[in-house]
Amino acid sequence: MDANNRSLELSIVVPVYGSATILPVLIQQVYEAMTQEGLADDFELILVNDAGPDNSWSVIQTLASNNAFVRGINLRKNAGQHNAIMAGLNNVRGRMVVIMDDDLQHPPSALGDLMRALKDGHDVCYTKYLNRQHAWWKQAGSRFNDYVATLLLGKPKGLYLSSFKALKREVVEEIIKYDGPYTYIDGLILDVTQSITSVDIVHQARHEGESNYNFRRLLSLWMKMATSFSILPLRFATYMGFGLAALSLVMVVFVVVAKLLHPEFPPGWASLIAVVLFIGGIQTLCIGMVGEYLGRTYLKLNRRQQFIIGGTTWKKADADE
Structure with a gap:
């Protein structure tokens, strides 16, 4: 059998963004770690360069040429962590697959x-951090994301959806059948299996630099989860209506009765404006929810790709032999 296949x-699998010096x-x-497990010659490390701002791809190419277990994928444009x-x-x-971050946390x-x-x-096996090294706002966002995942996706209570996890190959084969442009890996996992456990780990401080995740990206991740794997927001809009x-x-009824009992009752301009603004805000929110679903459906129907591979450190012809 060919070594590449x-x-x-x-x-x-490690998504890489702006981590050239850490790799x-x-x-x-x-x-x-693999040597200690007796698997020095029986594993691969796939580094996916997500079109970051530094020279990560050239570093990956060098590492792949010097280490047989390293394989690199270069995306033509930034696709986001999950894509x-x-x-x-x-x-x-591999018969088993581990997903981990590139920052050594x-x-x-x-x-x-x-x-x-x-x-x-x-x-599937997730990891549960014993001592999280993230900023307070990111920890608060993760707790909110955890609560929403329980509500929308039926996530088991107490299970933390960390980005460091292991999956059997059979689960991976089911996950990659998803062809939508907005991927949420944990949502796909929860759709595929209920056989999930977790192990405790010590969360390390970032090796260097700062996290690439910000509030906007966390909000985008929440929107993917809420609108790609659940119709509960639409039901919420219906119930609100x-x-x-x-x-x-x-x-x-209240206004009519009040007018009949008290003809001198003055008209409430302020309360009327408050009610109009409140109802208008709710209507705008509901329309936005519907628009988010329609937009994602439109992009999927137009076959927007999850990612575009610009190059790999191995020859495709060799891998296909």
Whole structure:
């Protein structure tokens, strides 16, 4: 069997964005962890360059030429973390697959524990941080995202949807069938299986630099989850419409009765404006929700791609042999 196409025990997928200086340390620690597990020659590390602002791709090419276990994918344009992960998942060869970040906050020493959890019979294994090293606002956003995932996706309570996780190859094969442009990996996992566990890990401080995630990206991630894998926001809009209609009916009865009992009752201009603005705001919110769904449907019907691969560190002809 060709070396580029043979089956391996483990594939590690890492989306890369602005981490050129961290990558050499990352692959060294991963290799040491795999050596301790006796898998030095039976794993691959797939680095997906998400069109970052630095020279990450040239660093990946150098690392791949010097380390047989490193494979690189270069995206032509920035696709986002989850779509970059999908690019990696579409090219894995391992019987088990681990997804981890590029900033070394996910300790490679935990790879063995993740693999053993899958070997014990679970389809997916997440990690639970014992001491999170994120900023307070990011931790608050994660807690909100966790609550919404429980509400919208039926996530088991107590399960933290971390970005450091392991999946069986069978689960990956189901996930990559999704062809929508707005990918949310955890939503796809929860759609595929209920056999999920977690292991505790020590969350490390970022090796250097600052996180690329900001409030806008966290909000975008929440919108993907809310509108790509659940219709609950649309139902919320419907319930809100019924509630406002009932409230309006009560208000009409109240105004009529008040006018009959107290003809001198002055008209309430301020209260009228407040009600109009409130109802208008709710209507705008509901229209926005519907528009978000329609927009995503439109882009999917027009076959907008999840990612566009500009190059790899291996020859496609060799991999297809």
